[in-house]
Amino acid sequence: MQDVNIIIKDRDGVMHDVIAPTDMAMNLMEVCKTYELPVEGICGGMAMCASCQCYVLSEHELPEIQKEEEAMLSEAFYVKQNSRLGCQIPITKELHGLEVELAPES
Amino acid sequence: MIHTDILIIGAGPTGLFTVFEAGLLKLKCHLIDALPLPGGQCSEIYPKKPIYDIPGFPEILAGDLTINLLEQGKQFQPGFTLGERAETIQKQDDGSFIVTTNKGTEHKAPVVAIAGGLGSFEPRRLPINIIADYEDKGVEYIIRDPEIYRDKKIVISGGGDSALDWAIFLVDVASEVTLVHRRNEFRGALDSVEKVQELKLLGRINLITPAEVSALHGDNELEGMTITKDGEEMFLETDHFIPLFGLSPKLGPISNWGLEIEKNAIKVDNSLDYQTNIPAIFAIGDVNTYPGKLKLILCGFHEATLMCQAAYKIINPGKKYVLKYTTVSGINGFDGSRKEAQKVAVKAII
16 A cells, blocks of 8 residues: 655744555544654544644545534634645545645634 | 542543543542533533444444533532633642632642643634723723623623623613624624614614724723724714633643643643643643544543543552442442342242
């Protein structure tokens, strides 16, 4: 199973090019935590806290936003058109080269 | 002043199970929690979500786990200080601690167990620069006394259950209720959404969507706000603004207690008893950290059990103790109740 590269811009503007496995049922929030990036993931990945909100910078096709994520984003702060919750983005081989930026803490 | 043996900060699953384990050792517990109800994250964030890794429960809803833990510990008569945040801690000459909450309630105990999870749940502050200047001067994140809104103009913002429920409730109290939400869709119980719709049609709720409160105005107190809708700004006069955007946990005042903190968690000695760098203050459950730490409820239960043994030794120095099995010894509640296994009948069959 192949690993993919994901580029994450942290809140200080520093770019992190990280390697994420595609066979461990990981999501983007968990990848950030694995690399000790400042993502809390308070709710554990239930789309209930928005602490893993990020802005998607590249043109990758991502899984459609489900109701729970939509609802959380409607209440979160600093939401933009390209906002997603990292916990709702499973790491697949199609995401190789994905670029995201961490949204501000709230 | 509330006196107890083990003062537990945090009434989540780990804190609640501590009550049971301490009770077996005849130690009394009192719990402080910033939330108005026990259960911690299980009650506040995901009461209706199933948990699959509680030993012995193939599946249990987080809310039901809380109910069970309360039931399991109730014969040990725990005390609760709910809706208050543990603020300060002072070591006494006799070695005990006094923990005072933000509302001034004092608790004295020889052992303190911090089972604070991710911290105390605080309302999410709206990211408007000057909003702090208006807190309690027209901006309230928590509705404590609805009567202060009587015959006043109020604006609520948010799109969840609490925004909907309070808007409905305050229609009969306030002179004018405005609900501002970023989207047209609300996330809440269907009947609440429908009720707001009905009140809007009756002209009793002024609904502004999709819109955001973008600025606040007023000399000493809140007098009005700017609302941005479709890129256009409008001014709205108001006496109160109630932003209801849910709660988020903050380690908060505990981080000033002189405890060794690493990555937002309290460092403990996991080779022994989960004691912090301050003797007789323990940290258990999600709030602690040590090499190999896993933030799981079941790990919190284990940590609580070992911590209680250490607490016993502090509270009863030199006193002998032997581990008892509940299957053998049963449970003697502080309320006089007794639970025990049925005795085996020894009788001849003729």
